[in-house]
Amino acid sequence: MIHVIASISTANGRRNDVLKLFRLLVPQVLAETGCIEYGTAVDLENAIDGQPPARLDMVTVVEKWQDPAALRAHLAAPHMHQFRENVKDLVTGVEIRVLEPAD
Numbered sequence: 001m002i003h004v005i006a007s008i009s010t011a012n013g014r015r016n017d018v019l020k021l022f023r024l025l026v027p028q029v030l031a032e033t034g035c036i037e038y039g040t041a042v043d044l045e046n047a048i049d050g051q052p053p054a055r056l057d058m059v060t061v062v063e064k065w066q067d068p069a070a071l072r073a074h075l076a077a078p079h080m081h082q083f084r085e086n087v088k089d090l091v092t093g094v095e096i097r098v099l100e101p102a103d
Contacts, residue, residue, distance in 0.1 A: 001064055001066060002064070002068060003063070004064070004071060004098050004099070005060065005096075005099070006060070006095070006096045007058060007095045007096075008093075008094050009058055009091065009092045009094070010058070010090055010092065011089070011090055011092055012057055014057070014090045015042070015056065015057050015058070015059060017090050018090050021087055021090075026039065026040070028077075028079045029074065029077075029079075032073070033070060034066035034069070034070025034071075035063075035064075035065060035066075035074065036064035036066065037062065037064040038062075038063050039062055041059075042058070042059060042060070043055050057092075068098070071098065
């Protein structure tokens with residue numbers, strides 16, 4: 001199993017627009033072969049002492065996949081190409097981290 005953390009910077013004030021499009025995408029991704037978990041999250045402000053300020057224009061996608069091949073297939077899926085096209089004017093940057101369990 002692998003973990004993926006995708007940090008998506010949105011255009012100023014457009015985070016909710018991106019989240020609406022993700023809500024349509026998530027069921028399609030969860031139906032993909034090898035998908036274990038896929039969902040969006042946003043910063044929770046003032047959750048713990050010492051926490052940095054909330055990033056109001058950031059969407060974090062938390063994912064778990066069976067293996068890198070499943071992740072590559074996901075990224076090549078037609079619905080992912082369509083999603084990227086739909087958000088191209090709403091997103092200003094993406095950083096994807098692929099992790100493996102340390103156990």
